Amino acid sequence: xxxEEIREGLAEILEEVAGVQPDDVSEDKTFTDDLDVDSLxxxxxxxxxxxxxxxxxxxxxxxxxxxxxxxxTFIEKAKAAA
Amino acid sequence: xxxxxxxxxxxxxxxxxxxxxxxxxNADLAARMDTSDxxxxxxxxxxxxxxxxxxxxxxxxxxxxxxxxxxxxxxxPTDVDLVIVATCTMPSPIPHAAAQVAARLGIPAPGAYxxxxxxxxxVYGLTAAASAVTSGAANRVLLVGAExxxxxxxxxxxxxxxIFADGAGAAVVGPAATEDEVGIGPVVWGSTGEQVxxxxxxxxxxxxxxxxxxxxxxxTTALAPVAVEACRRxxxxxxxxxxxxxxxxxxxxxxxxARRLGAAGVPVADDIVDAGNTSSASIPxxxxxxxxxxxxxxxxxxxxxxFGAGLTYAGQVVLCP
Ligand SMILES: CC(C)(COP(=O)(O)OP(=O)(O)OC[C@H]1O[C@@H](n2cnc3c(N)ncnc32)[C@H](O)[C@@H]1OP(=O)(O)O)[C@@H](O)C(=O)NCCC(=O)NCCS
Numbered sequence: 001x002x003x004e005e006i007r008e009g010l011a012e013i014l015e016e017v018a019g020v021q022p023d024d025v026s027e028d029k030t031f032t033d034d035l036d037v038d039s040l041x042x043x044x045x046x047x048x049x050x051x052x053x054x055x056x057x058x059x060x061x062x063x064x065x066x067x068x069x070x071x072x073t074f075i076e077k078a079k080a081a082a
Numbered sequence: 083x084x085x086x087x088x089x090x091x092x093x094x095x096x097x098x099x100x101x102x103x104x105x106x107x108n109a110d111l112a113a114r115m116d117t118s119d120x121x122x123x124x125x126x127x128x129x130x131x132x133x134x135x136x137x138x139x140x141x142x143x144x145x146x147x148x149x150x151x152x153x154x155x156x157x158x159p160t161d162v163d164l165v166i167v168a169t170c171t172m173p174s175p176i177p178h179a180a181a182q183v184a185a186r187l188g189i190p191a192p193g194a195y196x197x198x199x200x201x202x203x204x205v206y207g208l209t210a211a212a213s214a215v216t217s218g219a220a221n222r223v224l225l226v227g228a229e230x231x232x233x234x235x236x237x238x239x240x241x242x243x244x245i246f247a248d249g250a251g252a253a254v255v256g257p258a259a260t261e262d263e264v265g266i267g268p269v270v271w272g273s274t275g276e277q278v279x280x281x282x283x284x285x286x287x288x289x290x291x292x293x294x295x296x297x298x299x300x301x302t303t304a305l306a307p308v309a310v311e312a313c314r315r316x317x318x319x320x321x322x323x324x325x326x327x328x329x330x331x332x333x334x335x336x337x338x339x340a341r342r343l344g345a346a347g348v349p350v351a352d353d354i355v356d357a358g359n360t361s362s363a364s365i366p367x368x369x370x371x372x373x374x375x376x377x378x379x380x381x382x383x384x385x386x387x388x389f390g391a392g393l394t395y396a397g398q399v400v401l402c403p
Contacts (some may be wrong), residue, residue, distance in 0.1 A: 040125060040334050043299050057294055 093265020098150025127333020131358025201390025247358025251366025
């Protein structure tokens with residue numbers, strides 16, 4: 001799965017869970033400050049991403065995912081390892 | 083040996099509730115600790131909560147809610163032969179609450195015990211009460227969920243003091259009106275003891291502690307399937323429910339479960355906004371208040387879903403009295 005596909009998938013999840021405009025979701029954006037996603041929405045996003053991409057995102061890993069790019073890279077690696 | 087005469091079904095005959103007088107608003111908390119009204123409203127959904135007075139006990143609150151439930155059912159104390167109090171916040175393990183609550187209400191020598199399934203306690207209690215009625219072990223059961231979380235929460239800990247609160251809710255359970263009426267549907271219950279450490283009071287000198295995000299993760303994934311299954315077992319489509327009354331833990335959890343239940347348009351209890359999280363009292367408190375407002379009517383099917391420390395959970399469809 002290409003990076004772009006993962007980013008698009010995340011953008012859809014972000015829109016559904018936290019009402020983020022899909023156009024705003026670029027790799028350099030931080031979830032908390034740029035996209036205004038709070039910690040509980042992050043948990044919901046992680047859960048939705050786990051379901052959609054077939055990966056595991058434990059809470060301690062989740063805490064390290066600051067930007068959309070971090071999440072894309074993490075999901076890509078996790079998929080490759082699966 | 084003979085067995086007690088069994089009855090085919092049980093139902094709720096009346097509801098009652100009690101909230102202590104003292105209102106603690108988010109502004110009150112923000113004046114005392116590093117928090118804000120905005121943070122609490124967006125993360126948890128609470129605007130204000132009720133806290134019991136220093137000498138007001140779990141049993142005191144249970145007596146008031148229980149008395150109201152008896153009155154609503156049109157019954158006398160002498161009609162009751164079993165009292166169950168669901169609670170996890172008694173000041174000490176013995177004496178338990180049920181026998182003293184019964185005595186103070188003038189219920190003569192009933193069977194009496196407390197039940198601790200934490201925030202799932204009321205639904206576990208309904209199952210126990212319905213089983214007692216249908217097996218013939220009891221005829222009329224007074225079930226109370228009563229909690230004084232404020233005794234076990236550090237009032238200066240912003241991770242818990244903003245959430246937990248005090249109160250009581252009660253139901254009288256008795257035989258169904260007709261042979262084929264099912265007033266208390268099949269329970270779907272379970273536990274995840276592997277996650278025992280997520281919510282706990284470590285010992286008698288400790289305060290309640292929880293791993294908030296892990297609890298949030300569990301609650302938003304594991305519980306919607308329980309709610310769906312409870313409807314399926316009762317033979318009721320989620321969209322045909324008159325209301326969904328989950329444990330009032332956190333409005334974000336409630337909304338996430340409701341979304342996945344697939345009950346668009348069905349009213350969802352949001353009692354937490356002005357009541358806080360009152361553990362085993364939250365479901366009967368919310369249901370009694372919805373009934374008093376006329377949001378649910380006699381005979382309406384309502385889905386209850388309790389969940390919390392243990393971790394423990396239980397879902398069940400019941401008909402409103
Ligand atoms: C308890 C709960 C509200 C905490 O929310 P959270 O988002 O997990 O909180 P965190 O501890 O991760 O903190 C997130 C941020 O808010 C801040 N914060 C935490 N508590 C705060 C409070 N009371 N007021 C203001 N800010 C607070 C933190 O400092 C942190 O800020 P930072 O990101 O700048 O460091 C939430 O986890 C929850 O409700 N979980 C479910 C628990 C539950 O329902 N239990 C009962 C089951 S019966």
